[in-house]
Amino acid sequence: MKPDLFEAPDYYNIDDLLTEEHKLIRDAARSWVKRDVSPIIEEAAQEAKFPKSIIPGLAEIGAFGPYIPEQYGGAGLDQISYGLIMQEIERGDSGVRSTASVQSSLVMYPIWKYGNEEQRNKYLPKLASGEWMGSFGLTEPDHGSNPGGMVTNFKDKGDHYLLNGAKMWISNSPFCDVAVVWAKNEEGRIHGLIVERGMEGFTTPETHNKWSLRASATGELIFQDVKVPKENLLPNKSGLGAPLGCLDSARYGIAWGVIGAAMDCYDTALRYSKERIQFGKPIGQFQLQQKKLAEMITEITKAQLLCLRLGQLKNENKATSAQISMAKRNNVDMALKIARDARQMLGGMGISGEYSIMRHMMNLESVVTYEGTHDIHLLITGLDVTGLNAFK
Numbered sequence: 221m222k223p224d225l226f227e228a229p230d231y232y233n234i235d236d237l238l239t240e241e242h243k244l245i246r247d248a249a250r251s252w253v254k255r256d257v258s259p260i261i262e263e264a265a266q267e268a269k270f271p272k273s274i275i276p277g278l279a280e281i282g283a284f285g286p287y288i289p290e291q292y293g294g295a296g297l298d299q300i301s302y303g304l305i306m307q308e309i310e311r312g313d314s315g316v317r318s319t320a321s322v323q324s325s326l327v328m329y330p331i332w333k334y335g336n337e338e339q340r341n342k343y344l345p346k347l348a349s350g351e352w353m354g355s356f357g358l359t360e361p362d363h364g365s366n367p368g369g370m371v372t373n374f375k376d377k378g379d380h381y382l383l384n385g386a387k388m389w390i391s392n393s394p395f396c397d398v399a400v401v402w403a404k405n406e407e408g409r410i411h412g413l414i415v416e417r418g419m420e421g422f423t424t425p426e427t428h429n430k431w432s433l434r435a436s437a438t439g440e441l442i443f444q445d446v447k448v449p450k451e452n453l454l455p456n457k458s459g460l461g462a463p464l465g466c467l468d469s470a471r472y473g474i475a476w477g478v479i480g481a482a483m484d485c486y487d488t489a490l491r492y493s494k495e496r497i498q499f500g501k502p503i504g505q506f507q508l509q510q511k512k513l514a515e516m517i518t519e520i521t522k523a524q525l526l527c528l529r530l531g532q533l534k535n536e537n538k539a540t541s542a543q544i545s546m547a548k549r550n551n552v553d554m555a556l557k558i559a560r561d562a563r564q565m566l567g568g569m570g571i572s573g574e575y576s577i578m579r580h581m582m583n584l585e586s587v588v589t590y591e592g593t594h595d596i597h598l599l600i601t602g603l604d605v606t607g608l609n610a611f612k
């Protein structure tokens with residue numbers, strides 16, 4: 221892969237709206253990505269291997285639990301810092317951002333918010349340091365967009381719960397030490413259970429043949445009569461709203477993250493357009509190429525402003541789930557379109573692993589599907605503005 225020459229666009233001087241702390245945190249993450257992710261990520265994606273060597277670095281830049289209080293090992297940062305860290309990581313690769321999103325928003329967040337003090341103290345510091353890695357089991361083979369229909373279930377056996385079922389498409393599953401698993405009790409109520417690797421009957425087979433998120437490990441979580449200790453049930457929230465609350469936090473991080481992927485594609489295409497000569501001119505001098513670049517920077521700028529305002533609302537605990545859905549849907553779509561246009565601008569070189577664009581493009585095909593598909597988020601906005609529910 222070519223050396224990482226990334227320069228972040230800031231067309232509307234958005235840096236002026238950030239604090240010094242935000243910029244320091246963002247720049248530390250940016251330097252780490254340049255130094256430790258860019259040189260190895262193309263090979264990891266080509267080989268379809270999650271590069272475990274980057275786990276300590278992710279912990280060091282605060283990517284595991286950015287907003288989790290310091291007393292539990294988190295970085296204790298605000299929501300804008302969390303977003304900026306996700307942006308920088310996804311500038312490197314969406315799969316690496318996935319690993320961080322799952323660890324922070326889908327594993328640490330529910331333990332922090334829905335767990336008790338013993339659970340927080342047992343799991344959060346080890347997850348924050350990357351000593352333990354986590355996964356989040358909501359999706360099932362027959363229940364993706366409609367997780368409320370899940371069939372994974374647990375029965376009360378007196379001194380333990382007996383867990384049965386299967387989850388699929390689970391990020392980090394093949395190497396996770398703990399999994400936050402959503403399952404129904406005998407009354408059909410959804411609860412979160414912390415399942416640990418090594419519990420008998422718990423297996424995590426890897427899913428192969430992915431053309432997307434190849435540097436992220438994806439797999440299943442299979443439970444065959446797994447005895448889960450009673451103290452592993454998350455006591456403070458149940459019902460479908462519990463896992464969906466975690467998704468709000470992860471979707472918010474994705475809305476920021478994909479700006480990073482879009483910036484990388486734009487920056488690469490801009491540089492290429494000034495260097496590549498055809499018909500005796502740099503291709504950037506042709507109007508059709510300028511149209512693509514002008515539209516890219518316009519959409520990136522709009523996405524940045526959307527996220528910054530959403531971050532302010534989140535900091536004030538005022539962001540609604542529907543506002544988060546709008547940002548996730550808009551920004552992933554924006555990044556995917558930019559990746560496709562940038563790929564075309566590089567001509568044949570656009571399909572080569574010499575450049576990051578095709579990898580971003582393929583990754584974004586997962587990002588537009590997971591954490592609620594593009595169409596599901598549109599229906600959430602539709603419900604919010606009309607009051608009429610397309611899901612019922």
Ligand code: TGC
Binds near residue numbers: 356365461596
């Ligand atoms: P519905 O009846 O609307 O809601 C059930 C209960 O949940 C509450 N609720 C929420 N709470 C918090 N946050 C949200 N975003 C919420 N949305 C709904 C709701 O108020 C209700 O509470 P209560 O107290 O009245 O019971 O549920 P529904 O069955 O009609 O479904 C609604 C729908 C379709 C929007 C929802 O199921 C949905 O979002 N589906 C998409 C599924 C999804 O996003 N799955 C993601 C799996 S995890 C993943 O992809 C990780 S990839 C990570 C990575 O690698 O980065």
Ligand code: FAD
Binds near residue numbers: 391392586591
């Ligand atoms: P389906 O729900 O079957 O949807 C198929 C199509 O039908 C989609 O286009 C959808 O928009 C459309 N559709 C569905 N319902 C409606 C409707 N009511 N109206 C209109 N259209 C509709 N899940 C986890 O729990 N944990 C993870 O860590 C995780 N990681 C993932 C990693 C990767 C790489 C991928 C690809 C997925 C991951 N997922 C994870 C699962 C992901 O959240 C689901 O794939 C996603 O929610 C969609 O579910 P599905 O694939 O079953 O598609």
